[in-house]
Amino acid sequence: MNDLLPQDGSDPLARGDFADLAKLLRHATRGAWAVGLYNTVAVREQVAGALRPLLAPLPVLEYTLSPDHPNPLDWLDALPIAPGERAIVFFFDLEYAGQAALNALEYQREWLAAQPHGLVLWVTPAGRVRLANGAPNFWAQRSGVFDFSIAQPEMLTQTRADW
Numbered sequence: 001m002n003d004l005l006p007q008d009g010s011d012p013l014a015r016g017d018f019a020d021l022a023k024l025l026r027h028a029t030r031g032a033w034a035v036g037l038y039n040t041v042a043v044r045e046q047v048a049g050a051l052r053p054l055l056a057p058l059p060v061l062e063y064t065l066s067p068d069h070p071n072p073l074d075w076l077d078a079l080p081i082a083p084g085e086r087a088i089v090f091f092f093d094l095e096y097a098g099q100a101a102l103n104a105l106e107y108q109r110e111w112l113a114a115q116p117h118g119l120v121l122w123v124t125p126a127g128r129v130r131l132a133n134g135a136p137n138f139w140a141q142r143s144g145v146f147d148f149s150i151a152q153p154e155m156l157t158q159t160r161a162d163w
Helices: 016-027 042-053 072-077 099-107 109-113 124-135 136-140 153-157
Strands: 032-036 060-064 088-092 119-123 146-147
Touching: 016 032, 016 042, 016 146, 032 124, 032 136, 042 060, 042 088, 060 124, 072 088, 072 099, 072 109, 099 109, 099 124, 099 136, 109 136, 119 124, 124 136
Parallel strands: 032 119, 032 146, 060 088, 088 119
Antiparallel strands: none
């Protein structure tokens, strides 16, 4: 056990959620998307990095949404994998991509559901609210919300977790 983890037995990085997310992404072959909650970029990077070996040999691809590139579907159309192969795709910064990103999720939900890929939209708590309000139909079909937020202030500076 890492010395930086709380001594009361609680786990600030929600290992149960971590294992459940890895299982979902590895085994669901259609319509699997999840929302990964985080409150610092360091936590998001730790979790994303720790997921990679658990998801191998599936490729894990990361894309950052922005006002210039807000549509997750454009990224999925251009995945650098062979037809018929699966990938795990992490989308970052949804809350900064604007309403165009929310519209794409809301109106093209069925197309996303037909994809063989596992998708994770990484959002902050404020981004979760924007997603639920701005794309309620997409939000309603999510496979799960996995909370990796760290509540203890002393844990916000923790280095890579001992998974």
